[in-house]
Amino acid sequence: MQATSKHLPKQSSISGSMKKPGAPKRRFDPRAMLSNSEMQAALGSGLLMLFAWAVGGWSEILSIALYVISYTIGGWNKAKEGVETLVKERDLDVNLLMIAAALGAASIGYWNEGAMLIFIFALSGALESYTMERSKKDISSLMALKPATAMRIEQGSMNEVNIDQLVIGDLLLVRPGDLIPADGKVYRGESAVDQASITGESVPVEKCAGSEVFAGTVNGEGPLYIEVTKAAENTLFAKIIKMVEEAETEVPNSQRFIKRLEAIYARVIVASTVALIILPPFLLDWSWSATFYKAMVFLVVASPCALVSSIMPAMLSAISKSARKGVLFKGGVHLENMARTTVVAFDKTGTLTEGTPQVTDFIAGEGYSRQELLTVSASIEHMSRHPLAEAIVRKAEEEGLDLQGVEDSKTITGWGIEGQIDGHLWRIGKSNLLDELTSSSMNPELEHWKLKRQQLAEEGKTVSIILDGEQIAGMIALQDTVRPQAEAAVRKLQELGIKVAMLTGDRDATAQVIAGTTGVDMVFADLLPEDKVKHIKALREKYGHVVMVGDGVNDAPALATATVGMGMGMKGSGAALEIADVVLMNDNIEEIASTISLARRSQRIVKQNMIFAVTVIAVLMISNFVQGIALPFGVIGHEGSTILVILNGLRLLR
Structure with missing residues (x-):
């Protein structure tokens, strides 16, 4: 419907409480870490371990009882995950290996070492869990801003309705400080709107009659009358939520490889541990107690905890950092692919130009x-x-x-x-x-x-x-x-050693002028959508991994053909956003170069972590057989390396 001024309530009727819903804080908060249930369980397990050790000289029974409680609190979640993997997937994983090692240590009287193993293992798991939670919050911080109701104006009166009841053409009132409940255009009023949760812009954007606004953003100091332009399920907000859900289920190729390796590796370690328990007393004339001890040390140091934790914390941290800058990845696999980028191909209209x-x-x-x-x-x-x-x-x-x-x-x-x-x-x-x-x-x-x-x-x-x-x-x-930042965006990509191409359906003369202004390396003009696909395929064959950046329906086939398709979030078409692997929520193409740099850095950290993890495992295993190492040292060396690789990945959150 077309709203008319006679249907609008008077300005004086809209004053209300100045509530300030905003995006969650994104800096490191120790309280947020401590509120993690896994972290609480790990710290509780550690405290009980200390109490058990302290009372050991006074009451052995009380000490063992405290150790049992420490094992249970710290190891319950991991044991549950391990059993579920064993029952549902008929596979062994690192969780069962570590629980078995802790119980084995306890069975030969090393209660404290077993408790220490459980504590550090639970602590490393809690850190990884915190990383995932933190990343999800950064990717989907606007989830907390999901509007539930809207103030709809009908014949001059206001009625609060569920956002699912809104239809295109409805006229809404958004009070100062309220969430904007739907995508629309400002019909009347002026205000600054905080769009940080969607676009990553740190400064509120001034809105007036005719300005476009988005669901989930926060109105500033002035009331706004908004005409709804999109149904609830088609809003930019709804599309982002869908992307977040996809991102949470998408697993990078390197992590899939590690998961497959973990299952095979765990079987090998269990078989080797059983062989170490049975064979040395017969072949090397070792005592049963010495054999079992070495087998438990082997089980601890050979477990692939650090290797398993080498990838996801770093990947999630990079995705999280990108989200804070308004660059939304639909999954870790696209971050991996972006790190290998050799060519970035831009559509012209609406991408390199204003459109x-x-x-x-x-x-x-x-x-x-x-x-x-x-x-x-x-x-x-x-x-x-x-x-x-x-x-x-x-x-x-x-x-x-x-x-x-x-x-x-x-x-x-x-x-x-x-x-x-x-x-x-x-x-x-x-x-x-x-x-x-x-x-x-x-x-x-x-x-x-x-x-x-x-x-x-x-x-x-x-x-x-x-x-x-x-x-x-x-x-x-x-x-x-031409977009003001286009030339700088192209130059930054070229400084990374990346070639820049422009694909456009426009005339060659127009394309050459834009190319001269922006400095792109290759120009392909007079293209139909199918021609863009052919050129993307040719670029992939010649140069390798190609990122395609576009905003229109005609770009959708090329976005799907590229190694990574990047869509423009603010002005991009629904088809482009659906197919894109990465979305520039603020349409700032200057962020492409920094995102590729971040993706490359995350891959370097993953490689560092994997090399470090394999080296530590190899050194500890060799030391156990050549010279023999104490179980506490094996626990600290192995689990310490796990915590270090997680912390190394967390550096990307800075």
């Missing part, structure tokens, strides 16, 4: 004033929804010109529009009409206009002519303007 044409040249013919022609042009184009027409109207509004009444306005299919002002016929349309006209007393300067058109076209501009009856009165040139 909205601007009037760049306005030329008045002899006997006409520029102001007169601009007023006439804007008046006639005012009723048209064509992007070029809207650009002309915007230009007149920027210059403060008053539009005139137009009669008998009609569209000339395939050419332009005409109308009468004060009984005088004016026509505006494509400049190709110049080729059909002949020099005459009505158009004595035809060749001059053709030359001018050629010059403007060579600059990549779209040219329209203004006709006063049959006489050429003027010429308008329009061009899609």
